[in-house]
Amino acid sequence: MDETCQWQGWREATERALYGPGGFYLRPEGPAGHFRTSVHASPLFAAAVARLLGEVAEELGTDEVDLVDVGAGRGELLTAVLAAVGSSLSVRAHAVERAARPAGLDPRVEWTDRVPRGVRGLLFANEWLDNVPVDVAEADPEGTVRYVEVAPDGTERLGAPVSGPDAEWLARWWPLREPGARAEIGRPRDEAWAAAVASLAAGRAVAVDYAHVRASRPPFGSLTGFRAGREVPPVPDGSCDVTSHVALDACGGLAAELVTQREALRRLGVSGERPPLALASTDPAGYVRALASAGEAAELTARGGLGDFLWLTQRVPDTAAR
Numbered sequence: 001m002d003e004t005c006q007w008q009g010w011r012e013a014t015e016r017a018l019y020g021p022g023g024f025y026l027r028p029e030g031p032a033g034h035f036r037t038s039v040h041a042s043p044l045f046a047a048a049v050a051r052l053l054g055e056v057a058e059e060l061g062t063d064e065v066d067l068v069d070v071g072a073g074r075g076e077l078l079t080a081v082l083a084a085v086g087s088s089l090s091v092r093a094h095a096v097e098r099a100a101r102p103a104g105l106d107p108r109v110e111w112t113d114r115v116p117r118g119v120r121g122l123l124f125a126n127e128w129l130d131n132v133p134v135d136v137a138e139a140d141p142e143g144t145v146r147y148v149e150v151a152p153d154g155t156e157r158l159g160a161p162v163s164g165p166d167a168e169w170l171a172r173w174w175p176l177r178e179p180g181a182r183a184e185i186g187r188p189r190d191e192a193w194a195a196a197v198a199s200l201a202a203g204r205a206v207a208v209d210y211a212h213v214r215a216s217r218p219p220f221g222s223l224t225g226f227r228a229g230r231e232v233p234p235v236p237d238g239s240c241d242v243t244s245h246v247a248l249d250a251c252g253g254l255a256a257e258l259v260t261q262r263e264a265l266r267r268l269g270v271s272g273e274r275p276p277l278a279l280a281s282t283d284p285a286g287y288v289r290a291l292a293s294a295g296e297a298a299e300l301t302a303r304g305g306l307g308d309f310l311w312l313t314q315r316v317p318d319t320a321a322r
Helices: 010-019 043-060 076-085 164-173 187-198 248-252 261-267 284-301
Strands: 064-070 090-096 109-112 119-126 135-139 145-150 156-161 182-185 200-209 224-227 230-232 241-243 257-260 310-316
Touching (some): 010 145, 076 090, 164 182, 187 200, 187 248, 248 310, 261 310
Antiparallel strands (some): 145 156, 224 241
């Protein structure tokens, strides 16, 4: 490795690779061109979010409600939720995304690069926090926890010892006790989530992501890359997504409500259960539709797959109504 190459911490390198000039997430094809999320897997996901939005509106005692989609991609989720809601609610839709507004998007959707403040309703962040850039730490052979630095080609080396707030975060949420152990320092994600929740005047904030909790952190971290539907080495040159699982319990704190996507969707009426076989005789077309829907629901709730995602929910009480 040429010593004159530019070494950076993973947080800085990822920020440039994903969101800098020509960055991965600013490309025209958007995330859907490279990987499949729950939004793309089935319209049942958007229908479940629409039901959740209805629950929030009922709690707030209104039929006029905000829906904020943080990390909106190209607006796929908002478009589908608006269609699912129909005329049952008056929805003020906000897409929060650093890429440019896509052509042909529903004009009802406000496109912005920052979370709007003072909204009343549902803030929903599906696979957003995993792309908030973070630094990586590793314990050296003597047990000292150091930042991992990376070159543009993905080559790594150990840098300075971790100190200050980052060291405090690791000590609380992801202690590294063995040489070679690695962690992604989730403090920027905690701060990003706290700011998003603070933007709500009333309602609920929900983050959905592939995640882990303190009792089951991956011993060597989870930093990886994705390109064109395949997992690839994480190289911060803009050619691939650079991502890692989220310490979602740290984002919400010890009192956060955390459930699997399987359980969250079950509560919203998405179970994956096959229709009764008797329906095939009485309504063959209905049986085929129900069977297809069950297959889609099964993918959304599958163990070892999307069903293992975690949903973090934080409620913001309507103090104005008191």
